[in-house]
Structures are given as structure tokens and as C-alpha cells.
Amino acid sequence: MSDTDAATPAREAFLAASERLNGQVLGQDHLNDRLLVALLCDGHLLVEGAPGLAKTRAIKSLAALVDAGFHRIQFTPDLLPTDLTGTDIYQPEAGGFRFQQGPLFHNIVLADEINRAPAKVQSALLEAMAERQITVGRMSHALPPLFLVMATQNPIEQEGTYPLPEAQLDRFLLHVNVDYPPEDVERKVLGLARAEAADALVGVSVAREHAPVLNETLVTRARQEVLELHLSDAVEEYIVQLVFATRHPGRYDATLEGLVDYGASPRGTIGLERCARARAWLAGRDFVSPDDVQAMAHDVLRHRLIVSFSAEAAGTTSDDFIDALIQRVPVP
Numbered sequence: 001m002s003d004t005d006a007a008t009p010a011r012e013a014f015l016a017a018s019e020r021l022n023g024q025v026l027g028q029d030h031l032n033d034r035l036l037v038a039l040l041c042d043g044h045l046l047v048e049g050a051p052g053l054a055k056t057r058a059i060k061s062l063a064a065l066v067d068a069g070f071h072r073i074q075f076t077p078d079l080l081p082t083d084l085t086g087t088d089i090y091q092p093e094a095g096g097f098r099f100q101q102g103p104l105f106h107n108i109v110l111a112d113e114i115n116r117a118p119a120k121v122q123s124a125l126l127e128a129m130a131e132r133q134i135t136v137g138r139m140s141h142a143l144p145p146l147f148l149v150m151a152t153q154n155p156i157e158q159e160g161t162y163p164l165p166e167a168q169l170d171r172f173l174l175h176v177n178v179d180y181p182p183e184d185v186e187r188k189v190l191g192l193a194r195a196e197a198a199d200a201l202v203g204v205s206v207a208r209e210h211a212p213v214l215n216e217t218l219v220t221r222a223r224q225e226v227l228e229l230h231l232s233d234a235v236e237e238y239i240v241q242l243v244f245a246t247r248h249p250g251r252y253d254a255t256l257e258g259l260v261d262y263g264a265s266p267r268g269t270i271g272l273e274r275c276a277r278a279r280a281w282l283a284g285r286d287f288v289s290p291d292d293v294q295a296m297a298h299d300v301l302r303h304r305l306i307v308s309f310s311a312e313a314a315g316t317t318s319d320d321f322i323d324a325l326i327q328r329v330p331v332p
Contacts, residue, residue, distance in 0.1 A: 007284065010222035014040070014282065016213045017065045025058040026189050027181025033282070034176045034299055035062045035150070039219060040226050040278040043173025043271065044129050044149040046114070046303065053178045055152040059110050066219070067212035068107035068146055075117040081124035085134040086141075099136065104128050107144050107216075111151035115161045122168055125149070129171045146216050166262075166306070173271050175303035226277045230287040234332035239276070239293055243269040245325045246305055252328040259311040259321050264304040272300045290331045298322050 007015065014036060021032040031047065035058060038045040047055045056072075063070035073084065086102030103109060104125075111125065128134050132143045151172070153164075169175070181189065247263030249256035276292040283292075298319055305318040 049178035
């Protein structure tokens with residue numbers, strides 16, 4: 001596939017999904033794009049932003065475009081692991097136990113306000129995200145081949161929340177920050193909200209507009225095409241050096257030494273390569289460029305860095321640190 005080649009059925013379906021997403025979730029084109037990248041890369045997604053910025057709406061809109069099972073879980077402090085995994089139910093007529101599946105056995109799982117659940121719940125979710133299975137008692141149960149956790153997190157309200165452990169954060173392929181839409185887009189949001197409210201009042205059917213455009217076969221084929229994109233040795237080395245620089249920034253600039261306590265893991269290297277491929281594929285190119293790597297670096301790496309106390313006290317964020325690395329690591 002190249003810029004001049006005809007798009008494949010898989011890419012046409014993803015482009016149609018992108019157009020629909022951007023029409024349903026206004027002012028969040030970056031988030032919409034990252035949702036598709038996560039689906040293409042078979043990776044989990046964490047979305048962080050203030051209330052009312054269409055985080056949940058975007059994820060639900062994507063799920064409606066995929067012909068697959070979807071379930072939304074509202075995380076609360078009293079949630080139990082079995083509320084996610086399911087549990088063994090005793091059947092008197094059979095004289096034994098039968099496993100009843102929980103909501104994690106859907107293809108796309110929306111974990112709303114994920115940081116409100118306690119450690120035992122996060123542990124059960126971590127097993128699902130990492131191993132694609134859940135364990136109840138002595139038995140392990142495999143999750144569907146198409147399985148994505150798309151989680152939301154509110155950075156403002158901290159009462160009744162539990163910080164996600166670093167091991168779980170590292171399992172998210174992308175950590176996307178969303179912000180307020182621009183003024184002109186907010187006017188369009190008003191119009192869209194009025195139209196949707198009017199349609200709901202009169203019972204207008206919008207089934208055709210919301211019909212799925214993706215299925216598991218198309219997603220699998222798209223993932224294969226993403227992996228077949230050309231990635232030069234120079235760009236591959238650039239990815240490695242960019243991630244390595246998060247651990248040893250002093251190699252590129254002595255002033256960056258000590259800004260982070262821990263850099264990105266090798267999982268960050270793998271994720272950056274996969275996401276750069278997905279971005280190039282969505283753009284219709286058959287090769288990955290350094291621009292693709294730089295465009296994905298913040299969302300792939302920001303949650304994998306632990307900024308030092310002194311840097312945090314000085315107002316330095318992980319995004320600032322990544323910006324500095326992009327400026328200093330040589331581009332092929």
C-alpha cells in the first residue's frame with residue numbers, strides 16, 4: 001500500500017470509522033485517532049481529562065462502530081473482583097458449580113473512572129490486561145481474542161480514588177490527555193446535542209447512522225497490514241535511542257540528568273514502534289517516518305516515566321521531558 005495505491009477494504013473501513021467518530025465526538029480528533037491506533041495495535045488505552053470532555057462518549061462511539069461485544073463498568077470503591085471476572089455459581093440440580101462469566105468477557109470493555117477501584121479489583125483487571133485471561137479459584141479462563149480495555153480517569157477529583165500502580169500503567173499502550181475544545185467547536189457541540197435530543201424526543205431511528213463498519217475479520221486484516229509496513233533500520237534505531245534516552249538522558253544533554261527517576265521499559269519501545277506503524281497506515285503510507293515516531297511519543301511514553309521529585313517541584317512534567325528528548329536525539 002502506498003500513497004497512490006487503492007485503499008484496502010480494511011483501511012477503507014477504518015477511514016469510515018474515523019469519519020464517523022469525528023462527526024460524533026467533536027473537537028477531540030486527537031483522541032479519536034488514538035482510539036483507532038489502540039484498536040489497530042491490540043493495546044489498551046487510558047484517557048485522562050476533566051469531566052464533560054466526551055471521554056466516555058468517544059469510547060462508546062468507537063465500540064458502536066465495531067461489530068463486537070461491549071460493556072461499560074462504572075468503577076467505584078465498593079467494587080469487587082468478581083464484579084469484573086464473574087464467579088462460580090452453585091447449581092443444586094447439577095450438584096456442582098458452574099462458572100458465570102463477568103463483564104470482562106466482552107471484546108471492548110470501558111472501565112469508567114478506573115482509579116476509583118481498590119487494589120484487589122485492579123489486580124484482577126491487571127491479569128486480564130496482561131495475560132488475556134482471568135482466574136477464579138483454581139481455574140483460569142481465556143478472554144476473547146479481540147479484547148481491549150479502554151479506561152477513563154479524572155485528574156481533578158482525588159477523594160475516593162486510588163492511584164494506579166506503575167505495573168498497571170505500563171500495561172496501557174497509550175495514555176491520552178484530553179482538553180477543552182476550541183470556542184468554534186463548542187458551538188457545534190451545542191448544535192449536535194440539540195439535534196440528538198430532538199431525535200430522541202420524536203423517536204427518530206438512527207440505526208443506519210450507527211451501524212458497525214468494522215468487524216473482527218477487518219480488524220485482524222488491518223493489524224496484519226500495519227505489521228507489513230516498511231520500517232527502515234534507521235527509524236528502528238531512532239525508536240530505540242529515543243526510549244533509551246528516557247533512562248539515560250545525560251548521554252544527550254547533561255542538564256537533563258536527574259529529571260526522571262525511572263525511564264520507559266522495553267514495552268514502551270515495542271508500543272512506540274507499533275503505534276508509529278499504525279499512524280503511518282492510517283495516513284495511507286507504506287512506510288514509517290520519524291514524524292510518526294515523534295507524533296506518538298508523548299502518548300506512548302508519558303505514563304511510563306517517573307519524574308523526579310526535584311523536577312516535579314520545579315514544574316517539569318513528563319511531556320516537557322519528552323519534548324526535550326525529541327529536540328536532542330538525532331533524527332535519521
